[in-house]
Amino acid sequence: MTLHADMTELLAEAGILGVDVDNAVADEHVRWSAYRRVVLVIASSPSRDRDRAIVATLLRDPVEMVAKSAVVALVDEIAMRAAGPAEFREWASGLLPEIDGLEAEGHRDFIRRRIRDWLFHLSVQDGHVPTTAELAEVTDWMQRTLAEGSRSPAVLALLAESGRRKKTRNVAENRARSRELKPR
DSSP states (O other), X not given: OOHHHHHHHXXXXXXXXXXXXXXXXXXXXXXXXXXXXXHHHHHHSSOOTTHHHHHHHHTTOSSHHHHHHHHHHHHHHHHHHOSSHHHHHHHHHTTHHHHTTOXXXXXXXXXXXXXXXXXXXXXXXXXXXXXXXXXXXXXXXXXXHHHHHOOOHHHHXXXXXXXXXXXXXXXXXXXHHSXXXXXX
C-alpha cells in the first residue's frame, strides 16, 4: 500500500475527520500528529483485535523514527489501560513479529525495552516488590515513572536507595516521606 492509502485507512478506522491526508503524507510532523490521534482512539477501544494490523500499517511509514514513535505511543497507551502484566504480555507478544520488521536495530530494541519496562511497572502495580537487580534492569525513564507514581512504601524505599539517578532517588525519598502515602 502507499502512505496515502495507509493514512486514509488509519484515519477512517479511527473515525477521525478533518485531517488533510495529502498534507500528512508530505509533512512528517503533521503525520505524527495524525498518528497520535489514531493511537488515542485505537487504545481506548475495548477490542484489541486490530492492533497488530494497525502496528504493521504504522511501521510502513517511510520515516522509521515516526513509525517507532507511533508504536511506542500505542504501547504506552495500552500499558496504562492494561488490567495487569499477563494481559499486557499477551498483547505485546502479538506485536513482536511486526516490530522485527523495523530496519534499525536501535528502534526495535527501544520498543522491546519499553515493553519490558511496562511489564515491570505492571508487576509492581500488582504488588511485586522488585529486587535491586530487577530495578537495575529497567530504564531510567521507568525508574523515574515509578518514583513519581508508586504508592508502595517498599518500592519507594528501594528507589530512594538504589535508583540509578540522583533525581529519581530524591523524588522517591520525598514521596516516601510525604503525607500522601501515610494512612489517615
